[in-house]
Structures are given as C-alpha cells and as structure tokens.
Amino acid sequence: MSAIGSLGGAGGRTKTAPDRPEKRRLTPYWLLVPGMAWLLIFFVVPMVFLGSQSLQTGSFEDGTKLTWNFSIYWETLRGYWPHYARSIGFAALATIAALLIGYPLAYMIAHKSGRWKNILLVLVIAPFFTSFLIRTLAWKTILSSGGPVVWFFQQTHLTDLLQWLHLTDKDTLLATPFAVIAGLTYNFLPFMVLPLYASLDRLDHRLLEAAGDLYSRPFTAFRRVTLPLSMPGVVAGTLLTFIPAAGDYINSVLLGNTRSTMIGQVIDGQFLRVLDYPQAATMSFILLIIILAIVMTYVRRSGTEELV
Amino acid sequence: MPTPTSEGQGDLCLTNVTKRFGDFTAVDDLSLTIPQGSFFALLGASGCGKTTTLRMVAGLERPTAGTISIGEEDITEAKPYARPVNTVFQNYALFPHMTVLDNVAFGLKRRKVADATKTAKEGLELVELGHLAGRKPAQLSGGQQQRVALARALVNHPAVLLLDEPLGALDLKLRRQMQLELKKIQEEVGLTFVHVTHDQEEAMTMADTIAVMNAGVIEQLGHPTELYERPASTFVANFLGQSNLLAGEISDRVGGDLVVQVGGHKLALPGDRSTRQDGKVWLGVRPEKLRIGLAGGADGAGRNHLDGVVLDASFTGVSTQYLVRLAWGQAITVVAQNDGSALLRDGDQVQVSWVPQHGFALDAAQDAFAGAQRVGDDDTPVPALGGAR
Ligand SMILES: Nc1ncnc2c1ncn2[C@@H]1O[C@H](COP(=O)(O)OP(=O)(O)OP(=O)(O)O)[C@@H](O)[C@H]1O
Ligand SMILES: [Mg+2]
Numbered sequence: 064m065s066a067i068g069s070l071g072g073a074g075g076r077t078k079t080a081p082d083r084p085e086k087r088r089l090t091p092y093w094l095l096v097p098g099m100a101w102l103l104i105f106f107v108v109p110m111v112f113l114g115s116q117s118l119q120t121g122s123f124e125d126g127t128k129l130t131w132n133f134s135i136y137w138e139t140l141r142g143y144w145p146h147y148a149r150s151i152g153f154a155a156l157a158t159i160a161a162l163l164i165g166y167p168l169a170y171m172i173a174h175k176s177g178r179w180k181n182i183l184l185v186l187v188i189a190p191f192f193t194s195f196l197i198r199t200l201a202w203k204t205i206l207s208s209g210g211p212v213v214w215f216f217q218q219t220h221l222t223d224l225l226q227w228l229h230l231t232d233k234d235t236l237l238a239t240p241f242a243v244i245a246g247l248t249y250n251f252l253p254f255m256v257l258p259l260y261a262s263l264d265r266l267d268h269r270l271l272e273a274a275g276d277l278y279s280r281p282f283t284a285f286r287r288v289t290l291p292l293s294m295p296g297v298v299a300g301t302l303l304t305f306i307p308a309a310g311d312y313i314n315s316v317l318l319g320n321t322r323s324t325m326i327g328q329v330i331d332g333q334f335l336r337v338l339d340y341p342q343a344a345t346m347s348f349i350l351l352i353i354i355l356a357i358v359m360t361y362v363r364r365s366g367t368e369e370l371v
Numbered sequence: 372m373p374t375p376t377s378e379g380q381g382d383l384c385l386t387n388v389t390k391r392f393g394d395f396t397a398v399d400d401l402s403l404t405i406p407q408g409s410f411f412a413l414l415g416a417s418g419c420g421k422t423t424t425l426r427m428v429a430g431l432e433r434p435t436a437g438t439i440s441i442g443e444e445d446i447t448e449a450k451p452y453a454r455p456v457n458t459v460f461q462n463y464a465l466f467p468h469m470t471v472l473d474n475v476a477f478g479l480k481r482r483k484v485a486d487a488t489k490t491a492k493e494g495l496e497l498v499e500l501g502h503l504a505g506r507k508p509a510q511l512s513g514g515q516q517q518r519v520a521l522a523r524a525l526v527n528h529p530a531v532l533l534l535d536e537p538l539g540a541l542d543l544k545l546r547r548q549m550q551l552e553l554k555k556i557q558e559e560v561g562l563t564f565v566h567v568t569h570d571q572e573e574a575m576t577m578a579d580t581i582a583v584m585n586a587g588v589i590e591q592l593g594h595p596t597e598l599y600e601r602p603a604s605t606f607v608a609n610f611l612g613q614s615n616l617l618a619g620e621i622s623d624r625v626g627g628d629l630v631v632q633v634g635g636h637k638l639a640l641p642g643d644r645s646t647r648q649d650g651k652v653w654l655g656v657r658p659e660k661l662r663i664g665l666a667g668g669a670d671g672a673g674r675n676h677l678d679g680v681v682l683d684a685s686f687t688g689v690s691t692q693y694l695v696r697l698a699w700g701q702a703i704t705v706v707a708q709n710d711g712s713a714l715l716r717d718g719d720q721v722q723v724s725w726v727p728q729h730g731f732a733l734d735a736a737q738d739a740f741a742g743a744q745r746v747g748d749d750d751t752p753v754p755a756l757g758g759a760r
Contacts, residue, residue: 272431273464275451277478277523287477291468 117344127341139345146326147353153240153315153325154308157247161255161304162297164248169259169296170289174268187256195250199317202246206236206318238320246314254303262296263289298365302358309354326350381442382406383428383531383563388437390423397423399587401437405531405565405580410557412578413567416610416742420587421567422461425533428565429458441530452481457524461535463516465508471495471519472504478527494526495519497556514545521553525560534566538573550577571611575599583607585742599657601644605733608655610742615661615703616653618735621645628727634699638675638730645732652732653739658704660729663693666720674724679703681719695723 121127172183190198205212213236216222225231230241266289274284312327326346333343383405390398398420405411413421426432428439430451438447446454465474476491484490495501498518508516517537524532538546554577557564568574574581575595582592591603602608605616619633629645631638631654638654645652666678679695682702691714693705705723715721
C-alpha cells in the first residue's frame with residue numbers, strides 16, 4: 064500500500080518539475096504501475112469488499128446493510144472451529160506427506176536421472192494436463208473397497224494402523240480423512256517437487272565431495288550440506304502445498320465423509336447454496352488470517368533470510 | 372597444534388594404479404612413493420590425469436587396478452571420510468551457507484575433536500584470515516577463499532594434504548606470494564603435500580620432488596634441479612623449461628666422453644649424460660647454457676662450438692633471447708645475460724658454444740616436439756626446433 068502512495072506522489076512531482084534526471088529516476092515506478100494496478104483491482108478491492116460484506120447483516124432476498132456486526136466473527140469461530148482445525152491439520156499432514164515423497168523424487172531427478180531428467184520433469188507436471196476434478200474422481204476408483212489398494216492395505220495391516228490413528232473407519236479407505244489427505248497430497252505434489260527440484264538442481268555436487276573429504280558420512284553430508292542448501296526449496300514447496308491445501312474443498316467433497324468436512328467446503332456451501340454472503344465472507348476472512356499467521360510464523364522460524 | 376591424526380603414518384605409496392573411464396585410460400599403471408613430510412609436485416599438461424590421480428588418493432574415484440597405501444595401511448577401498456587425507460579443491464568447494472569459521476571447523480567437528488572452534492581459529496590465523504572469521508565465502512576475494520580452503524584442510528592435520536591447482540585462479544603476483552606462503556606453512560606443519568599444477572615454475576619453486584606426468588604415466592621423477600639439468604625424455608626437456616634438441620649420432624668414445632656427430636660437427640658429451648651409448652640421439656642443451664659471440668672471436672677451449680646467423684634478437688631487460696640459424700637450417704634459442712656486452716643484430720655471423728657437461732642426450736626415437744609449448748604467433752618457429760626433422 065505504501066508503494067501505491069509514493070507512486071501517486073511521484074507522479075505529481077513529474078508534472079511540476081519535468082527535468083530529465085528526475086524522469087529517469089521515476090522510470091522504475093512507472094514500470095510498477097501495471098503490477099500495482101493489477102494488485103489493486105484483483106486483490107485489494109475484493110479484499111475490502113469481502114471485509115465489508117462480512118460485517119453486513121440482512122438476507123439475500125431483502126438485501127444486506129453494513130452494520131459493523133463484529134460479533135459474527137466470534138460466533139463463526141465458536142461454531143466452526145473443528146472445520147478450521149481439520150483444514151489446517153489435513154493440509155499440514157498432506158504437506159508433510161508431499162515433502163517426504165517429493166524430496167527424494169526431486170533429488171533423484173536433479174542428481175541421478177542423467178538424460179531422463181527432462182522426461183521425468185514433464186511427468187511431474189503431466190497430471191495438470193487433465194482437470195483437477197477428473198483426477199480427484201479417479202482417486203475414488205483407486206481407493207474403492209475391493210480395489211487393489213484396499214486389498215494391499217489390509218494384507219499389510221496398514222488399515223489397522225490408520226484406524227488406530229482415527230484416519231479411517233473399519234476396513235475402507237474411501238470416504239475417510241485418510242482419503243482426503245491422500246487426495247490433497249497427490250493433487251499438490253507437483254507444487255512441492257518443482258521448487259525442491261529447482262534448489263537441488265543448483266546444488267554443486269563437488270560440495271558433497273568436499274564434505275566427504277572432511278570426514279562426513281553420506282548422511283551427515285546430507286544433513287549439513289544438502290539439506291541446508293535446499294531449505295529455500297523446502298520452504299517454497301511447503302508453502303505452495305500448504306496454502307492451497309488448507310483452502311481446498313474438492314478433495315473433502317469427493318473423497319471425504321460428513322465428519323471430514325473442511326472449511327473450504329463449508330464456505331462453498333454458504334456462498335453458493337445457503338447464499339448467506341456475510342457468513343461466507345466471515346469464514347473466508349478467518350481462514351485467510353489463520354493461514355497468514357501460520358505462514359508468517361513458519362517463515363520466520365525457518366529463517367529463510369539467513370540462507371544463501 | 373591439534374592432535375595429529377598422522378601418528379606413526381608413513382609414506383604415500385601408489386602401486387601399479389590404473390584408472391579407466393570406459394575404454395579411455397586416464398592413469399596408466401602408475402607407481403609412486405611420496406616420502407612422509409615431503410612437498411611433492413605433480414606436473415603435467417592439461418588432461419594428463421593429475422586430478423584423477425589425486426581423486427583416487429582422496430577416495431573420490433576408485434582405481435580400476437592397483438593399490439594405494441599410506442604407511443602400512445592399504446586405503447584403496449577406504450571411503451573418503453575414513454582416510455587421513457584432505458584436499459584443497461581446484462574450485463575451493465567452500466560451503467556457501469556457512470561462515471568462514473564454520474567452514475574451517477567442519478572437518479574437526481565431524482571428527483568430534485575437542486576445542487574444534489578454537490583450533491579452527493588458530494588455523495585461520497595461520498593463513499592470516501582471523502579477522503574474516505564471521506564472513507560468508509561469497510564475501511571474500513578469490514585469494515582469501517583459497518586460503519580458507521587451505522585452512523579448512525590443514526587444521527585436520529591429515530597424513531597427506533592434496534592440493535589440486537589451488538593457485539590456478541590467482542593473478543601472478545598473488546600467486547608468487549601464495550607459493551612462498553604455502554611452502555612456509557608446509558615447512559612449519561611438516562605434513563606431506565601433494566601439489567598438482569601445470570605451472571612448471573610453480574612446481575620448481577615449491578617442491579622437493581617433482582613428477583612430470585604425461586598421458587597417464589610418469590615420465591620422470593626427481594629433485595627440480597635434477598629434472599631440469601638432466602631430463603630423461605624429450606617431453607621433460609621441453610615441458611620443464613626450453614631445450615634445444617639437435618639431431619645427431621654417437622660416433623666415438625674418448626675417455627669418459629662420447630663424440631656426437633651433429634651436422635658434420637663433432638660435439639663432446641660426458642657418457643653418463645646420455646641415455647644411450649651409440650646410435651642416433653637428440654643432443655640437448657638449455658638456451659641459457661649457450662654462450663654467443665661474433666664469429667672468429669676467441670672462445671675457451673674444451674667447449675662445443677657451432678656457427679650460425681642471428682635470425683632474431685629480442686631484448687627483455689635482464690637478458691636477450693636470440694634465435695640463431697645453424698648451418699643446416701635448424702633454429703636454436705640462445706638466452707644471453709645482459710652483462711653489458713654489445714648486442715648482436717639480425718644477420719650477424721655468430722658462434723655459439725657450451726661446456727660438454729651442460730649437454731644431455733636422449734634417444735632419437737622420441738618425438739622432439741613432445742611437451743613443447745606452443746608459441747602464439749605463427750611466424751616464429753617452434754623454438755629451437757625449426758628444421759630439426
Ligand atoms: N569422469 C570421467 N569420465 C570420463 N573421462 C574422464 C573423467 N574424468 C576425467 N576424464 C578424462 O581423464 C583425463 C585426465 O583427466 P584429469 O582431470 O585427471 O586431467 P588433469 O591432468 O587434472 O588436467 P587439468 O590440468 O586440465 O586439470 C582427461 O582426458 C579427461 O577427459
Ligand atoms: Mg585437473
């Protein structure tokens with residue numbers, strides 16, 4: 064916002080003092096205009112609109128009025144905190160799963176794939192060629208009872224483990240929190256792999272040789288050299304996975320049950336079916352604030368600015 | 372100093388070491404003993420297998436055949452982290468996310484040495500970088516990074532320190548300075564240094580022993596003066612300094628001396644300075660061993676004489692380099708000290724002479740151009756060899 068303010072001021076000065084060096088100094092600001100305008104129109108304005116809507120009262124049929132109804136925030140939190148907690152929890156688990164799957168995958172593509180590198184990278188983004196919805200629907204078939212995945216989980220008694228963790232009920236996988244988390248993990252995995260790949264690909268293999276030369280076993284070399292140098296990728300990947308996963312509702316609609324409803328699903332219902340716009344806006348705003356708070360704490364704790 | 376890991380360690384021995392990449396042989400049946408505490412230089416042209424040899428000693432490459440040992444201990448199969456060997460890499464390979472101090476302490480901490488930080492600080496003092504301990508490598512100059520890399524390896528007190536052209540990126544002045552510093556540090560800490568370089572001057576100023584490597588094999592190994600004064604092959608003669616090689620044939624033996632026929636002249640050479648006692652040879656003599664004067668001038672007896680014409684004279688200050696064409700068309704190089712005598716000009720009829728003891732003879736089957744430095748401009752013939760074949 065301050066950048067926009069200074070932009071206006073700068074524009075004013077050009078008119079009064081149109082000398083050359085001044086103009087050149089302002090060029091960078093002029094170049095910012097399209098980007099700033101974009102942010103203003105598509106981010107700031109909707110935000111303000113949403114914020115004001117959340118504080119209105121009335122009904123869809125009779126119209127709503129701004130009444131500064133702050134109590135709705137408190138009531139929403141009290142009524143829907145399990146949905147928020149579930150959203151954050153599922154997103155966090157999906158992010159961790161995506162990191163555990165994505166890191167070795169990205170490492171392999173960056174350092175071990177040789178001439179298969181480009182093909183593997185295309186394969187990572189290949190799912191994007193079909194719609195999000197279709198891909199999620201495909202998981203219904205994959206996880207359906209009587210399918211090979213369920214059979215495998217039963218044989219290995221993983222179903223018991225998941226049940227014990229309260230992620231599934233009985234011997235099914237579909238329509239459980241587990242299915243929702245699996246869907247989230249699958250759908251956002253490329254967002255984890257690509258930034259990880261970018262930072263691992265830049266890693267100089269000779270640094271690992273140097274670490275080995277300096278008495279590091281492979282695991283120590285990984286912990287002391289590879290991992291810290293790939294932290295920017297880890298942070299970027301986890302953010303790109305966590306943020307959209309926390310607001311997602313397709314996975315919980317298609318793969319979940321009534322007890323695995325995520326907040327995105329509730330917001331969707333309020334906006335499009337119940338048509339209670341103030342309620343939906345409030346829910347969206349709360350989700351936004353929670354995600355922002357988590358992300359800021361996380362980025363600060365992981366100390367990315369100290370990394371190269 | 373830190374507790375040495377090198378207790379009771381001995382010489383570094385490479386025995387019949389071969390390394391093949393596919394069907395390309397980078398190092399061919401190399402056998403080498405480097406005595407403990409010596410400064411050993413591995414000298415050779417680009418691509419001759421120097422780095423590969425070092426990497427095998429460091430454990431970063433597995434020999435295709437042969438064994439490597441330090442003292443009694445066979446380390447051929449040992450993992451890099453288990454070897455009492457540290458490397459100063461050609462590109463330094465400093466850890467960009469750590470401070471200079473953490474870089475230097477890295478090896479000590481992995482080995483759980485007590486007082487790692489204190490020892491690392493001492494190591495930094497040794498290379499005079501104590502005041503930059505808190506910086507990141509990216510904030511250092513090339514020469515400073517090089518010294519950090521050196522300190523990072525040195526503090527571990529390895530039995531053998533490998534240096535892979537660590538001075539390659541430095542400018543000439545800093546390079547000379549670092550050479551002296553490295554030599555001083557080596558004498559202080561008394562570790563075995565194996566220094567890879569393709570700069571012959573660097574090798575000669577620093578090393579106790581030089582091995583000249585060519586196409587995966589060691590051509591000659593010895594003290595710098597020995598290699599320079601008595602090269603054992605045309606490659607060494609040309610690679611280490613310059614040599615004039617004259618095509619000749621051993622025709623006679625007078626006492627301990629051989630008589631070599633070169634273009635109709637009889638030239639003397641002590642028998643022990645020739646690799647063969649009969650047949651065709653290359654008779655070699657270094658440019659600065661030649662004395663040059665106007666033809667007909669009196670010159671000491673007991674010297675070898677050849678007549679020629681000055682083709683070119685280039686004055687370089689301390690000395691003048693002459694290109695002299697001999698009777699049979701070959702051009703040889705003569706370097707004359709600037710001792711105040713009159714300069715010779717192009718076209719002057721001259722006589723060059725040298726003491727027989729300064730000559731050496733090599734088997735004529737060898738390529739006279741092996742190891743010769745390429746000269747930049749085309750109109751200068753390759754020094755000393757024009758028309759020799
Ligand atoms: N991993 C490898 N695969 C195939 N060939 C290799 C490999 N490493 C080195 N070589 C080849 O082995 C030869 C020796 O390489 P090496 O790096 O030891 O040369 P060098 O003497 O260190 O040269 P320079 O002075 O240029 O550093 C070269 O011809 C090189 O192309
Ligand atoms: Mg090399």
